[in-house]
Amino acid sequence: MSNAVLPVYGPSPVVFERGEGVRMYDRDGKAYLDFIAGIAVNSLGHCHPALVNALTTQANTLWHTSNMFRVPGQERLAQRYVDLTFADYAFFTNSGAESIEGCIKIARRYHWSKGQPERIGILSFEGSFHGRTLGGISAGAQEKYREGFGPRLQGFRSIPFGDHDALKLAIKEPDLAAVLIEPVQGEGGVRAVPDQCLRGLRELCDEHGVLLIYDEIQCGAGRTGKLFHHQWVPGAEPDLLAAAKGIGGGFPMGMILVTEEAASGMAKGVHGTTFGGGPLAMAVGNAVLDVMTGEGFLEQVRRVASFMQQGMESLKGRYPELVLDVTGSGLLRGLRMRDDPLPLRGQLSDRGLLVGTAGNNTMRLAPPLVVTEDDVREALDIIDQQFASMMTAAGS
Numbered sequence: 404m405s406n407a408v409l410p411v412y413g414p415s416p417v418v419f420e421r422g423e424g425v426r427m428y429d430r431d432g433k434a435y436l437d438f439i440a441g442i443a444v445n446s447l448g449h450c451h452p453a454l455v456n457a458l459t460t461q462a463n464t465l466w467h468t469s470n471m472f473r474v475p476g477q478e479r480l481a482q483r484y485v486d487l488t489f490a491d492y493a494f495f496t497n498s499g500a501e502s503i504e505g506c507i508k509i510a511r512r513y514h515w516s517k518g519q520p521e522r523i524g525i526l527s528f529e530g531s532f533h534g535r536t537l538g539g540i541s542a543g544a545q546e547k548y549r550e551g552f553g554p555r556l557q558g559f560r561s562i563p564f565g566d567h568d569a570l571k572l573a574i575k576e577p578d579l580a581a582v583l584i585e586p587v588q589g590e591g592g593v594r595a596v597p598d599q600c601l602r603g604l605r606e607l608c609d610e611h612g613v614l615l616i617y618d619e620i621q622c623g624a625g626r627t628g629k630l631f632h633h634q635w636v637p638g639a640e641p642d643l644l645a646a647a648k649g650i651g652g653g654f655p656m657g658m659i660l661v662t663e664e665a666a667s668g669m670a671k672g673v674h675g676t677t678f679g680g681g682p683l684a685m686a687v688g689n690a691v692l693d694v695m696t697g698e699g700f701l702e703q704v705r706r707v708a709s710f711m712q713q714g715m716e717s718l719k720g721r722y723p724e725l726v727l728d729v730t731g732s733g734l735l736r737g738l739r740m741r742d743d744p745l746p747l748r749g750q751l752s753d754r755g756l757l758v759g760t761a762g763n764n765t766m767r768l769a770p771p772l773v774v775t776e777d778d779v780r781e782a783l784d785i786i787d788q789q790f791a792s793m794m795t796a797a798g799s
């Protein structure tokens with residue numbers, strides 16, 4: 404079959420027609436439990452009534468004005484995120500990659516404004532993923548994403564994940580502007596950075612005048628049971644944070660959070676975007692935040708997450724021939740498999756369960772945050788049945 408879409412994706416043959424809550428339905432009406440949620444994007448599930456209402460109401464009112472004009476929903480959402488976090492300012496973008504680009508620019512401009520224009524270095528960690536722009540693939544530490552796209556941009560370098568000695572050397576480099584890290588690595592294999600490492604990193608950055616940037620594009624937006632994952636670790640607040648994915652619940656939007664100090668190089672005309680912070684995105688973004696800050700919402704995420712983790716540990720215990728480890732945090736979880744999980748993803752889809760994959764042979768689970776214990780039980784049962792049939796096949 405011919406397909407005029409640039410062949411950079413390899414989509415599954417299933418075609419979805421509609422979604423509701425944690426389920427999607429294909430063209431034949433078959434139901435699927437969605438445990439990947441558009442890669443941690445549909446944070447409140449599909450067609451959440453509050454989001455549908457916010458979007459359609461705004462769609463009937465005003466779509467776009469550009470940032471030549473004040474956008475009341477933007478100012479409101481910025482203030483709300485500032486009140487809920489370490490930050491003094493928010494800047495809205497359209498995607499994760501755009502948030503990363505902005506963070507890098509703000510960090511470099513900070514040092515420039517302090518009379519140290521030579522500080523342009525950005526240090527990242529092996530296995531990290533920071534988006535597909537030239538800055539993003541330079542920041543990210545996976546060579547496969549850079550192949551054929553010219554040299555890594557100047558200033559970018561990375562060190563192994565968890566290598567403290569390498570970090571202690573790299574942090575001293577006089578041209579270093581910022582350290583960029585995912586508090587829970589997503590694409591690289593769903594790996595959580597230990598709390599004490601985030602704290603240690605914060606201390607090292609302070610000691611050397613280096614800014615600390617968290618990429619919480621995947622692990623933020625309530626996914627690990629706090630609005631942002633680093634809020635589990637007091638004393639490890641960043642100077643800048645990149646968000647996207649779940650904060651828009653499926654509407655494209657991203658956000659940079661930054662302290663007043665780190666933003667000290669930013670002034671009128673220094674940075675901008677046409678669509679970022681527009682009325683449609685801000686209407687949805689405010690509605691997402693209403694739900695996430697609602698009474699008991701994040702507590703429920705933590706409860707279900709703990710239930711899911713126990714279930715995954717139990718799968719690991721029962722299928723040691725298949726499963727090596729349970730990784731991640733909250734509702735961003737990995738089952739590290741002995742073999743490539745790609746065929747497994749298709750087999751689970753046939754059984755009505757959608758999951759993702761990540762680096763290091765990891766099967767990735769990132770259900771909508773509105774998932775219930777019953778949904779989790781159902782999903783884990785499907786995985787259990789699939790594993791059981793794989794064991795039978797292997798034994799025969």
Ligand SMILES: *Cc1c(COP(=O)(O)O)cnc(C)c1O
Nearest residue numbers: 498499500532533534589620621
């Ligand atoms: C998805 C992702 C990005 C890139 O976001 P886009 O919206 O695809 O540009 C960057 N960093 C992390 C950690 C991500 O998960």
